[in-house]
Amino acid sequence: GGGNAEKSTAGKKSSDSVTWIVSSVYPESNHIGQGIKDFSQKVKEATDGKVNIELRPDGTLGYSSSDHLKLVRDGTVPMADTLLSSVAGDEPLLGIGSLPFLYRDFKEYKALGEVTRPYFDKVAEEKWNQKILYIAPWPLTGFWTKEEIKSLEDFKGLKTRTFDDLTTRVSNAVGSSPSPLPFNEVYSALSTGVIDSVMTSSTSAVDSKFWEVLDYYLPVSVMAGSNALAINLDEFNSLDKETQETMVQIGKEVEVDLWNRVAELGKDMEDTVNENGITTTQPSEELVIELEKITEEIRKEWLSEAPPEAKEIIDNYYKKIGRNGK
Amino acid sequence: MEITVVSLTILGLLVLFLGSTIWVGLSLLLVAFGSLIFFTDTPPLNVLTNILWNQTNSSTMIALPLFIFMGEVLFRSNISQNLFKGLTPWMSFLPGRLIHVNIVASTMFAAVSGSSAATTATVGKITMPELLKRNYDRSLSIGSLAGAGTLGFLIPPSMLMIVYGISANVSIGALFIAGIVPGIILAIGFSTYILIRCLINPKLAPKGETYTWSDRLKALPLLLPVTFLMLLVLGSIYAGWATATEAAAVGVFGSIFLALVTRSITKEGFLQAVIGTIKTNAMIMLIVMAASYMSVVVGYLGLPGKLTAFIGTLGLSKYELIIIMIIMYILLGCILDGFSIILMTLPLALPLIKLAGFDPLWFGIFLILMIEVAQITPPVGFNLFVLNGLTGDSVLKIAKYSLPSFIIIILLVVVITVYPGIVTWVPNL
Amino acid sequence: METLVRIIDKINKVFAYIAGILMVLSVCLIITEILVRSVFNSTIYITTEYTAYFMAAITFLGLAFTLKEKGHIRMVFIYKIFKGNKARVILDLYSYIVGLLVFLIITIATFQFFWDSLVSGTQSMQLSKTYLAIPQFILPLGSFLVSLQFIAEISRTVLKNRNGAIENKEEDHELQAAGH
Numbered sequence: 001g002g003g004n005a006e007k008s009t010a011g012k013k014s015s016d017s018v019t020w021i022v023s024s025v026y027p028e029s030n031h032i033g034q035g036i037k038d039f040s041q042k043v044k045e046a047t048d049g050k051v052n053i054e055l056r057p058d059g060t061l062g063y064s065s066s067d068h069l070k071l072v073r074d075g076t077v078p079m080a081d082t083l084l085s086s087v088a089g090d091e092p093l094l095g096i097g098s099l100p101f102l103y104r105d106f107k108e109y110k111a112l113g114e115v116t117r118p119y120f121d122k123v124a125e126e127k128w129n130q131k132i133l134y135i136a137p138w139p140l141t142g143f144w145t146k147e148e149i150k151s152l153e154d155f156k157g158l159k160t161r162t163f164d165d166l167t168t169r170v171s172n173a174v175g176s177s178p179s180p181l182p183f184n185e186v187y188s189a190l191s192t193g194v195i196d197s198v199m200t201s202s203t204s205a206v207d208s209k210f211w212e213v214l215d216y217y218l219p220v221s222v223m224a225g226s227n228a229l230a231i232n233l234d235e236f237n238s239l240d241k242e243t244q245e246t247m248v249q250i251g252k253e254v255e256v257d258l259w260n261r262v263a264e265l266g267k268d269m270e271d272t273v274n275e276n277g278i279t280t281t282q283p284s285e286e287l288v289i290e291l292e293k294i295t296e297e298i299r300k301e302w303l304s305e306a307p308p309e310a311k312e313i314i315d316n317y318y319k320k321i322g323r324n325g326k
Numbered sequence: 327m328e329i330t331v332v333s334l335t336i337l338g339l340l341v342l343f344l345g346s347t348i349w350v351g352l353s354l355l356l357v358a359f360g361s362l363i364f365f366t367d368t369p370p371l372n373v374l375t376n377i378l379w380n381q382t383n384s385s386t387m388i389a390l391p392l393f394i395f396m397g398e399v400l401f402r403s404n405i406s407q408n409l410f411k412g413l414t415p416w417m418s419f420l421p422g423r424l425i426h427v428n429i430v431a432s433t434m435f436a437a438v439s440g441s442s443a444a445t446t447a448t449v450g451k452i453t454m455p456e457l458l459k460r461n462y463d464r465s466l467s468i469g470s471l472a473g474a475g476t477l478g479f480l481i482p483p484s485m486l487m488i489v490y491g492i493s494a495n496v497s498i499g500a501l502f503i504a505g506i507v508p509g510i511i512l513a514i515g516f517s518t519y520i521l522i523r524c525l526i527n528p529k530l531a532p533k534g535e536t537y538t539w540s541d542r543l544k545a546l547p548l549l550l551p552v553t554f555l556m557l558l559v560l561g562s563i564y565a566g567w568a569t570a571t572e573a574a575a576v577g578v579f580g581s582i583f584l585a586l587v588t589r590s591i592t593k594e595g596f597l598q599a600v601i602g603t604i605k606t607n608a609m610i611m612l613i614v615m616a617a618s619y620m621s622v623v624v625g626y627l628g629l630p631g632k633l634t635a636f637i638g639t640l641g642l643s644k645y646e647l648i649i650i651m652i653i654m655y656i657l658l659g660c661i662l663d664g665f666s667i668i669l670m671t672l673p674l675a676l677p678l679i680k681l682a683g684f685d686p687l688w689f690g691i692f693l694i695l696m697i698e699v700a701q702i703t704p705p706v707g708f709n710l711f712v713l714n715g716l717t718g719d720s721v722l723k724i725a726k727y728s729l730p731s732f733i734i735i736i737l738l739v740v741v742i743t744v745y746p747g748i749v750t751w752v753p754n755l
Numbered sequence: 756m757e758t759l760v761r762i763i764d765k766i767n768k769v770f771a772y773i774a775g776i777l778m779v780l781s782v783c784l785i786i787t788e789i790l791v792r793s794v795f796n797s798t799i800y801i802t803t804e805y806t807a808y809f810m811a812a813i814t815f816l817g818l819a820f821t822l823k824e825k826g827h828i829r830m831v832f833i834y835k836i837f838k839g840n841k842a843r844v845i846l847d848l849y850s851y852i853v854g855l856l857v858f859l860i861i862t863i864a865t866f867q868f869f870w871d872s873l874v875s876g877t878q879s880m881q882l883s884k885t886y887l888a889i890p891q892f893i894l895p896l897g898s899f900l901v902s903l904q905f906i907a908e909i910s911r912t913v914l915k916n917r918n919g920a921i922e923n924k925e926e927d928h929e930l931q932a933a934g935h
C-alpha cells in the first residue's frame with residue numbers, strides 16, 4: 001500500500017475509495033459479527049471495492065457499547081455496532097425494546113421492532129448525526145438457574161446477576177436478590193455460588209458455556225436485545241447518491257436475513273445447551289401472566305419518564321399485535 | 327511495507343521520549359497521540375477521553391489499589407516481622423538455611439497480595455536486614471528474593487490476572503486457580519537452586535543458632551495472622567461470599583482487623599499506608615491508561631490484524647511462534663512494566679495465539695511468567711527498584727544477582743509450553 | 756513564587772487524602788455489600804457502580820501528589836551522560852514543560868468530555884440513574900491539579916537553580932520510582 005492507504009484505515013478518503021472501521025464489542029464469530037462481515041462484503045462487491053468496511057470486534061478499540069452513540073456522532077469512529085439498550089442513558093427512547101415482558105415471543109418482538117424503526121431512524125439522524133443501516137435482534141432473554149423454576153415462588157431467595165436498572169427491577173419484582181456483576185465475573189461467580197441465576201439469551205449461554213455452572217433454562221421473554229449498525233452522517237453524505245442508495249438497500253437485505261436467521265438461532269442454541277445438560281422448563285401460561293403482571297409497574301414507570309413518542313410506540317405496538325398489555 | 331514503517335516510527339518515537347526523561351506514561355500518550363494525527367483522520371482527544379474514563383471507571387480495576395493497600399497495612403504493622411520470626415526455626419536444617427525464608431514468605435504473601443512489588447517490599451523489608459546482618463551471601467539473598475517476590479503475580483490473587491482476564495475475556499477465577507500449580511513449582515525451583523548452591527558452597531549460608539523442636543512449635547503461633555489472612559481472602563472467594571475483585575476488600579479488612587487486634591499499627595502508620603497506596607496506584611494507573619490509549623491506537627491503525635496476517639504468512643509452527651513470543655516479551659519487559667506489556671501486546675498476541683491453537687487461559691499464565699521476568703530485567707524492573715530501595719545496591723547489580731531467577735522462570739515457561747496440562751489441568755477439574 | 760509552590764503542594768496533598776478517604780469508603784461499601792448479600796440475601800444496589808466512580812477519583816486525585824513525590828516512573832540514565840547541574844536542570848525543565856503541555860491539553864479535552872455529558876444529560880444505566888457528568892468532573896479536576904503541580908515543579912527547579920540549592924549528589928540508581 002502507498003501513503004494514502006496508510007491513512008485510510010480509520011476513515012480517510014483517497015480520491016476514489018473510502019475505508020471505514022466499525023467498533024463492536026461482540027466477537028466476530030456470533031451472528032452480530034457475521035452480520036457486519038456480511039454487510040461489508042456485500043457493500044464492497046456492489047461498489048467495486050470503493051467502500052471498504054473493516055470490523056474491529058471484541059471491543060479492541062477500548063470502547064463500551066454505551067460509548068458508541070457519541071463516538072459515531074463526533075466521527076471518533078465512523079461506524080459502530082451498538083446494543084441499543086446500552087445507549088439509553090444518552091437517548092432513553094432507544095431503551096424501549098428492553099422493557100421487561102412487553103412481548104411473549106419472537107413474532108411479537110419483531111412487531112415491536114417494526115413499529116419502533118422509523119422513530120429510531122429519526123432520532124439517530126436528527127439528534128445524533130448518524131444513519132442506522134440496519135437493526136439486528138438477539139434471541140429472547142430468559143432465566144438460567146441452578147434450581148428448576150416452576151412457579152413464582154421458586155424465584156424467592158435466588159441471587160440473580162443484573163447489569164442495569166431494568167434487570168435490577170425485574171429481579172426485585174420476581175423476588176430474587178439482584179447482584180450487579182461485570183460480565184467477566186459472571187462465570188466464576190456462578191461456579192463459586194456468589195450468584196445462582198442469570199438473565200441472558202441462549203446465544204450468550206452457549207458463548208459462556210453456562211452448562212458447566214447452571215442446570216435449568218426458563219424460556220420466558222424477559223426482554224431481548226437489538227443491535228444497530230450506524231454510520232456517521234457526514235461520512236455517509238460524503239458518498240454520491242447512488243452509493244448511498246446501494247448501502248441502504250444492502251442494509252435492508254442484511255436486516256431481513258438477520259431477523260430470519262435469529263429466529264432459527266435461538267432454537268439451535270437451545271438445542272446445544274440441552275445436549276450439554278441444561279433442562280428447558282416450559283413455563284405455564286399462569287406463570288407467564290403472573291410475570292407480566294408483577295412487572296407492569298416497571299413498564300408504567302418507565303413510560304411515565306420516557307419521551308412522548310414512547311407512549312405512541314407502545315399504543316401502536318399493542319394495536320399491531322392485537323392484545324392489551326394491561 | 328507500511329506496517330513496518332508505522333511500527334518503527336512508533337517504536338523510535340517511544341525510545342526517543344523515554345530516553346529524554348519524559349515519564350513512561352506521558353511518552354506512551356504522546357506517541358499514541360501523534361500516531362492518530364499522522365496516520366489517521368480520527369479526532370485524537372475524543373479517543374483519549376473515552377479511554378481515560380473507561381479505564382478508571384471500573385469496579386474491577388479497584389482491586390488494584392485495594393491489594394496494594396492490604397500490603398501497605400501489613401508492611402506497617404508487625405505482622406510481616408512475625409512471619410519471619412515464625413519461619414526461621416523451620417528453615418535452620420536446610421542447606422541455605424534462612425535464605426529459604428525469602429521463598430516461603432514470598433509464597434505465603436503472594437497468596438494474600440495481588441502484586442509482586444508489594445510482595446517483594448513486604449518480605450524484603452524483614453528478610454534483607456536479617457540475612458545481610460548474619461553475613462549470608464549477598465548475591466544469593468537478594469537475587470532469590472527478586473525472583474520469589476514475582477510470585478505475587480502468579481499465585482492468586484493477582485492484579486495482573488485481573489487485568490488480563492478483563493482484556494482477554496478469560497474467567498478471572500479460572501486464571502487464579504491456574505496459577506497455583508505453576509506458582510508452587512516455581513517456588514520449589516527457587517528453593518532447589520538455593521539448596522544446590524549451598525550444598526556446593528556451604529559458606530554462602532553461615533551457621534547460626536540451632537533450634538529445637540520445642541522452639542519450632544513455639545514459633546508456630548507467630549505464623550497465625552498471615553495464615554488467617556490467607557484463609558480469609560481465598561476462603562471468601564471459594565466459599566462464594568465474594569468475587570475475585572471483592573476479595574481485595576476482604577483482604578484490606580482482614581489486614582486492618584489483624585493490625586488492630588495485635589495493636590501493631592499506629593495512626594501515623596495507617597495514614598502512611600493510605601498515602602503510599604494512593605501514590606503507587608496513581609503511578610501504575612497513569613501507565614495503564616496511557617498503554618491502553620496506545621493499544622487502542624494500534625487497533626485504529628489495524629496493526630494487530632496486519633501483523634497477525636503477516637505472521638500467518640510465515641507459516642510458523644506452534645513452538646516457533648512461542649519462541650518468538652518469549653524473545654519479544656523479554657525485550658519488551660526490559661523497558662515496560664507488566665500492565666503496559668499485557669495491554670499493549672494483547673490485541674496483537676491473542677489472535678495469533680488462538681490461531682496457533684493455544685488456550686487463552688494457558689496464555690494468561692505464560693504472559694504472567696513473562697512479566698515476572700520483566701520484573702527483574704533492567705532498566706525498568708519493579709522488583710529491582712524495590713530491592714534497590716531496600717539494600718542500596720544499584721539496579722544493574724541487583725539485576726545481575728537475579729540472573730539465576732531469570733533462568734529458572736524461563737525454564738518454567740519452556741516446561742509449561744511443552745506440558746500445557748500443568749496450567750490447564752486444575753481449572754478444568 | 757515560593758508561596759505559590761507551597762500552596763500547590765498543600766492543595767494536592769489535601770486531594771491525595773480525599774482520594775484516600777474514597778478508597779477507605781470503597782472498602783466499606785464492598786464489605787457491606789458482601790455482608791448484605793451473604794447474610795440477608797439482599798443488596799445495597801450501588802456498590803459496583805459507585806466503587807467504579809471512586810476508582811476514577813482515587814486515580815485522578817492522586818496523580819498530582821504522586822508527581823510531587825516523584826512517584827511517577829521516568830528513565831533518567833541520560834543524567835549519567837550529561838554530568839553537572841546545568842544539564843540536569845535543563846533536562847528537568849524540558850520534561851516538566853512537556854508534562855505541563857500534555858496535561859493542559861488533557862484538562863481541556865476531559866473538560867469537554869464532562870461538558871458533553873452535562874449538556875446531553877447522560878445518565879447511568881443503573882438504578883441510581885446518576886448524572887454521569889458528576890463523577891466525570893473528576894477527570895478535568897485531577898488533570899488540572901497535575902498541570903498545577905507541573906507549574907510548581909518548574910518554579911521549584913528555577914528557584915533551586917537560582918539559589919544554587921541543588922546538591923551535586925550522584926544518584927546511585929538510574930531511575931526514579933517511588934511508592935513501592
Ligand code: NA
Nearest residue numbers: 436439478483
Ligand atoms: Na498474589
Ligand code: NA
Nearest residue numbers: 659700703706
Ligand atoms: Na524489566
